[in-house]
Amino acid sequence: MERQFEPEGAFERILGAEELVFALPRFLSAAWLLPDFHDRLAQISLVSRLVQWLCSRELVDSRWHRHAVMQTRAAAEKARRRATT
Secondary structure (H helix, E strand, O other): OHHHHOOOOHHHHHOOHHHHHHHHHHHOOOOOOOOOHHHHHHHHHHHHHHHHHHHHOOOOOOOOOHHHHHHHHHHHHHHHHHHHO
16 A cells, blocks of 8 residues: 555565565565576575675664574575576
């Protein structure tokens, strides 16, 4: 509903960094991966770096949200293996 009023930045106005980390593994599923090989590798790399950045800036408590962080990292590794085989 928020996107209806102002599409730009709707996610971050409603949800925070923790919710983003929980959403990222799904963004790396086959249904969401970009079709071009190089774009797909960039997508995977950016998600991995984003999670690291969120944790390093303490926007996400990696101890408290360890499961979500680990799921995102595992999804990135799985997507990377699928992309290169």
